[in-house]
Amino acid sequence: MTALHEYERLECTGLWRDGPEGQRREVIVSFGDATLVIAETKSGRALTHWSLPAIVRLAGSSLPARFAPAPDADEELEIDDEAMVAAIAKVHRLIEARRPHPGRLRSILLGAGLAAVLGALVFWMPGALVRHTAASLPFNKRQEIGRMALADLTRLTGIPCAAAEGQEALARLHGRLLGPETGGEIFVVPEGVDRSVALPGGIVVLSRSLVEAPDTPEVAAGEVLAADLGVAEADPLVALLGNAGLRATLTLLTTGDLPQRAVAGFGEVALQQPAPALPDKALLDRFASAGVRSSPYAWSRDPSGESVLPLIEADPFRDRTPERPVLDDTDWVALQGICGG
CATH class of the missing domain: 2.30.29.30 (Pleckstrin-homology domain (PH domain)/Phosphotyrosine-binding domain (PTB))
Known part of the structure; x- marks a missing residue:
């Protein structure tokens, strides 16, 4: 009817x-x-x-x-x-x-398509732009931005320890673990960092406690290796640009320069961001290739040994001695005193 x-x-x-x-x-x-x-x-x-x-x-x-x-x-x-x-x-x-409305379905589909495109622009494009920009930067520019990030971080950690002999020992530690051709630097800060923090440009920031408390440099070496491996899982430059915002990222992409103000506040982000979860197999391979025992690092991470048992039991140098020490005794003593001189 x-x-x-x-x-x-x-x-x-x-x-x-x-x-x-x-x-x-x-x-x-x-x-x-x-x-x-x-x-x-x-x-x-x-x-x-x-x-x-x-x-x-x-x-x-x-x-x-x-x-x-x-x-x-x-x-x-x-x-x-x-x-x-x-x-x-x-x-x-x-x-x-x-009454059937053939054009109405077309309008609905068109509207849904436009909404999807706008959603992609709003939610996907900023992340994609950040990742593209981070991947396209040369290492020297990444290192320059890493230095800017380090300057912001020092508001919370204090100026990096700078005893001359300790800095020389750090340089030798970097060359021993990562190779001189890779670039990057290792810094030790007096406070604010629990373990280690990776910054853009191969910069690794270590806690003072990692070089003063352990009996062996292998603990600090393990933190450096883990931080370097974690960069492949979570690029710190992506986190920095995400915090800086789309406008700053566009400026960097188009001009090659990132304003110092764009890095302001990244120190808090870097300290609060949890380290990426690394597979035990990847860590063990990294320790093996670097010629470093994994068990000292594992015990320092968890004194009970429960959560790091694979790193202890499968230590690549559990039954043998690495060909080269991480540092000789002189450099190790110098590194332990880097914040005291």
Whole structure:
């Protein structure tokens, strides 16, 4: 049924004519099953039935309202009853809502596609731009940005320890573990760092406690190796640029320069960011290739040994001595005193 149940008994009077030259007659207008019934006022005899879906309202929105059974029909009906006019309009709205709208699905799909594109621009593009920028920078620029990050970090850790003999020992430790051709530097800071922090440009920052408390340089060496390995899992330059923001990243990408203010506050991020979880196999391979025992590092990480058992039991030098010591005794003593002179 097209007509609504609430209008099944709705009636009113109206003026109807059967053609342009016909005389207007007073009629009774009522809702039928799917039609508007126009009947004589005295006899009640139906004069015509108009299909509700086909009825059109002629020009004008004021009362009395004029209707026709079709756009090109000769008949015309004039109604001044507001309830009947509203009922016809409501039926038309219901019919329009139920009618298929081929373009509506296209619009919905287009809107969804645009929303997806905008979502990609908002959520994916900044991260992609940061990763692209980080991957495209040469090492010397990464090292320059790493130095800027170190300067910001020293607000929280203090100036890196700088005893001359200790710095020479650090340089030899870096060459021993990472190779002189790789670039980068190792720094020891007096406070604020629990273990180690990796910064862009191959810069590794070590806690003072790592060189003063252990009996062997292998603990500090293990932290350097783990920090260097972790860079492959979580590039610190990506974290720095993500903190700096899209505008600073675009400036770096287009001009090759990163303003110092863009690095402000990264020290807190670097200290609070947890170190990436490294697979035991990758760590053991790294220790083996560097010629460093893994068990001293493991015991320093967890004195109970429970969480680092593979690094202890599978120590590549558990039953043999590395070909070269991490540092000789003189350098080790110098490194232990780097913050005291």
